[in-house]
Amino acid sequence: MTLPPNVHDAEPIPAAAREAIDALMSSGDLFRYTATQDAPVALLEQEFAELLGSKYALAVSSCSAALFLSLKALDLPRDARVLIPSFTFAAVPSSVVHADCIPVLCEVGDNYRINLADFETKLDQDIAAVLISHMRGHTSDMDAIMALCEARDIPVIEDAAHSLGTTWSGRNIGTIGRIGCFSFQSYKMINAGEGGILITDDADLVARAVIMSGAYEHNWQKHKGPRGDNSFELAQAFAKWQNQLPLYNLRMSNLSAAVIRPQLPELMRRVRDGRANHDYVAERINSSPVLDVPAPLPPEVRAPDSIQFNLVDMDTHEIQAFATATAARGLKVQIFGQSRDNARAFWNWQFLKDLPDLPQTRAMLMKACDVRLPVRLKRNELDVIADILLEAAAEVKGRVAA
Numbered sequence: 001m002t003l004p005p006n007v008h009d010a011e012p013i014p015a016a017a018r019e020a021i022d023a024l025m026s027s028g029d030l031f032r033y034t035a036t037q038d039a040p041v042a043l044l045e046q047e048f049a050e051l052l053g054s055k056y057a058l059a060v061s062s063c064s065a066a067l068f069l070s071l072k073a074l075d076l077p078r079d080a081r082v083l084i085p086s087f088t089f090a091a092v093p094s095s096v097v098h099a100d101c102i103p104v105l106c107e108v109g110d111n112y113r114i115n116l117a118d119f120e121t122k123l124d125q126d127i128a129a130v131l132i133s134h135m136r137g138h139t140s141d142m143d144a145i146m147a148l149c150e151a152r153d154i155p156v157i158e159d160a161a162h163s164l165g166t167t168w169s170g171r172n173i174g175t176i177g178r179i180g181c182f183s184f185q186s187y188k189m190i191n192a193g194e195g196g197i198l199i200t201d202d203a204d205l206v207a208r209a210v211i212m213s214g215a216y217e218h219n220w221q222k223h224k225g226p227r228g229d230n231s232f233e234l235a236q237a238f239a240k241w242q243n244q245l246p247l248y249n250l251r252m253s254n255l256s257a258a259v260i261r262p263q264l265p266e267l268m269r270r271v272r273d274g275r276a277n278h279d280y281v282a283e284r285i286n287s288s289p290v291l292d293v294p295a296p297l298p299p300e301v302r303a304p305d306s307i308q309f310n311l312v313d314m315d316t317h318e319i320q321a322f323a324t325a326t327a328a329r330g331l332k333v334q335i336f337g338q339s340r341d342n343a344r345a346f347w348n349w350q351f352l353k354d355l356p357d358l359p360q361t362r363a364m365l366m367k368a369c370d371v372r373l374p375v376r377l378k379r380n381e382l383d384v385i386a387d388i389l390l391e392a393a394a395e396v397k398g399r400v401a402a
C-alpha cells in the first residue's frame with residue numbers, strides 16, 4: 001500500500017526571512033511603532049496593499065482580529081444584525097459576537113456558495129452589515145451580492161481569510177466589498193503561524209481600524225497612504241478619530257511581518273500550483289459517479305490549497321464507510337457534518353442564542369468532504385490521494401470508477 005503524503009506541513013519559509021529576523025534579533029526592534037519609519041509591519045502593509053490593488057492595509061494579530069476591527073470600524077450599534085453564510089469557520093460568527101453584534105445565518109447550497117434567495121430574504125430583516133465568508137476560497141455570486149447590498153446601502157465586509165489570490169471577473173477577492181480581511185495562519189496561502197491583514201480604499205474606515213488596533217497617541221503618523229505617501233485624506237481622518245476610540249491592541253509584531261514579506265513574491269506561484277493540483281485531483285475524482293467536485297461560478301478563478309467534494313447518493317452508513325475506507329488507507333477525510341465537534345458545522349456554534357436550523361446547509365455539511373492539498377504536493381503524491389478517494393468510493397458503492 002502506498003502511503004499518502006503529509007498534508008499538514010506548510011512549505012519552508014524563504015531564506016530571506018532568516019536575515020530579516022536576525023537583524024531584528026540584533027536590534028531588539030520587534031514593536032511596529034519603535035522605528036520612525038520603514039518598520040517591517042509598515043512595509044508589509046504597503047506591499048500588501050499594492051499587491052492587491054487597494055489604497056490602505058492594516059496588519060493585525062489574526063484574520064479574526066481584522067474581522068472584529070472591520071465591524072468596529074463600520075461603527076455598528078450594539079446588537080446590530082450582521083448577515084453571514086452558515087458555512088464558515090466558527091471564528092466568523094465569533095468575531096461578530098466579539099463586536100457586540102448579532103450574527104444572522106443564511107443558507108449555503110450544495111456548491112458551498114450562498115443561497116441567494118435566502119440571502120435576499122434575510123437581507124431585508126433589519127440587517128446592518130454583511131460579512132461574506134469565502135469559505136475554503138469558494139466564491140459566492142459577488143455581482144448579485146453587491147447589487148443587492150448596494151441597493152440597500154448595506155456595507156459588505158469580505159472574509160477572504162482563505163482566498164488570497166482568488167479573482168472574480170479579474171478583480172482580487174477582498175477588494176470587492178468595503179473591507180477585505182485575510183489570514184496568515186499556517187493553513188492559509190501565506191504562513192506566519194498567526195497574523196491577519198485588512199484592506200480598504202476608505203480612509204475613514206482604515207483610520208478607525210488603525211486607532212482601535214492599538215495606534216495610541218500619535219503612532220497613527222506611521223500609517224501611510226498608497227505607496228507610502230503622506231495622504232491628506234488619511235491625516236484628516238486620523239485627526240477626526242484621535243482619542244475618540246478604544247484601543248484593543250491587536251497589533252502585528254515585526255517578527256511576523258519579517259516572516260510574511262519574503263512570501264509575497266511566492267504568492268503567484270503558490271496560487272498557480274495550488275490551482276493546477278486542485279484541478280488535477282478534481283478531474284480524476286469527478287470520474288467517479290459518487291464523488292462530485294462542484295464547479296466554480298464562471299467569474300471565479302480559484303486559489304485552492306484544499307479540495308472539497310460531495311458524496312453522491314450515499315446514505316449515512318455509506319458515508320461513514322467511505323470515511324473509514326479512506327482512513328484505512330492512511331488518508332483522513334474530514335466530512336464537515338459527521339464529526340462531533342467540527343467548528344465548521346453551524347450547529348456546534350452553541351455560543352449563539354436562538355441558533356436556527358438551516359436544512360439546506362445541514363444537508364450539504366453531512367456529505368461534503370474536505371481534503372488538504374498543500375501547494376507543494378507533486379503529481380505522484382496527488383495520484384496517491386486521488387487513488388485512495390476513488391478506491392474508497394468504489395469499495396463503498398461496489399463499483400469501479402469509469
Ligand SMILES: *Cc1c(COP(=O)(O)O)cnc(C)c1O
Pocket residue numbers: 062063064065088089091092133134135136159161162182183184185195196
Ligand atoms: C482561517 C479562517 C478564519 C480565521 O483566521 P485567523 O487568522 O485564524 O483568525 C476566518 N475565516 C475563514 C474562512 C478562515 O478560513
